[in-house]
Amino acid sequence: MAAELSGWLRVIGLGPAGAEWRTAEASEVLARAQHVLGYHSYLARLQQEAAALPALLDPSAVLHGSDNGDELARARSALELAEQGQRVVLISGGDAGVFGMAAAVFEAIDLGPARWRALDVRVLPGVTAMLAAAARLGAPLGNDFCAINLSDNLKPWSTVERRLMLAAQAGFVIALYNPASRTRSEQVHRAFAILRQHRVPSAVVIFARAIGRAGEQLLVTTLEQADPAQADMQTLLLIGNATTRCIARPGATPWVYTPRKLDGST
Numbered sequence: 001m002a003a004e005l006s007g008w009l010r011v012i013g014l015g016p017a018g019a020e021w022r023t024a025e026a027s028e029v030l031a032r033a034q035h036v037l038g039y040h041s042y043l044a045r046l047q048q049e050a051a052a053l054p055a056l057l058d059p060s061a062v063l064h065g066s067d068n069g070d071e072l073a074r075a076r077s078a079l080e081l082a083e084q085g086q087r088v089v090l091i092s093g094g095d096a097g098v099f100g101m102a103a104a105v106f107e108a109i110d111l112g113p114a115r116w117r118a119l120d121v122r123v124l125p126g127v128t129a130m131l132a133a134a135a136r137l138g139a140p141l142g143n144d145f146c147a148i149n150l151s152d153n154l155k156p157w158s159t160v161e162r163r164l165m166l167a168a169q170a171g172f173v174i175a176l177y178n179p180a181s182r183t184r185s186e187q188v189h190r191a192f193a194i195l196r197q198h199r200v201p202s203a204v205v206i207f208a209r210a211i212g213r214a215g216e217q218l219l220v221t222t223l224e225q226a227d228p229a230q231a232d233m234q235t236l237l238l239i240g241n242a243t244t245r246c247i248a249r250p251g252a253t254p255w256v257y258t259p260r261k262l263d264g265s266t
Ligand SMILES: C[S@@+](CC[C@H](N)C(=O)[O-])C[C@H]1O[C@@H](n2cnc3c(N)ncnc32)[C@H](O)[C@@H]1O
Pocket: 013, 016, 017, 092, 093, 094, 095, 096, 097, 098, 099, 100, 127, 128, 129, 130, 133, 176, 177, 178, 179, 180, 208, 209, 210, 211, 212, 213, 232, 233, 234, 235, 236, 237
């Protein structure tokens, strides 16, 4: 494979689901990539799409799949390839900057050899799961909100608990990423116990599962009625604040919105 005089690294998000939620800019760099690095299942998703749309990937592009947990090593490999003059794309789901690969790349640069700071590295924005889920429902993020990653793989659980409590007390609408996984099922129960101490029982709770993918499920319920066990690794949770409202619709999931205007009591 002929190397360009100067290689580059683009860090992209594939969006939460299919090609329609991937930006044109991300698709354009994918088509030019000599190397694509990412978690196995994201690469499998790309290969599946490329089978139907061959222009998506150069047939000679090398795909480098790795496991979850290997993020720093994956980022370093991508930087080394770019340094060798290759056109490299590193992929995340959703947006690469939201609990994705972009931070791992900058950790690698920060800790790595000084020459990596001169590389042509760019992060391209993507559609994060929180925005895709919110759009399905209407406008639950219509007022102030925050996003919390419920995984305690990279931070102490005590930090997650403190942030949950403060976010709930402060009245943010809360998006919870990574509520559970095959090896982590208890945390979401503990998270709900904290939320129930600081939010009214009637607060709106949304389980947004596999949004945009086969098997998409949307459940709109309340904090009182929600069963945390329904959350899995494909689920994003949205916890409404005191003003978040539902608009019932015949035979359809209700619209959910958080009004733009707040009085001083919320
Ligand atoms: C490691 S985080 C990656 C987030 C990703 N970078 C983003 O911007 O959406 C994975 C979590 O994102 C959420 N997620 C990603 N895609 C989703 C989808 N299509 N539907 C619902 N939740 C999704 C889930 O909470 C999942 O556990």
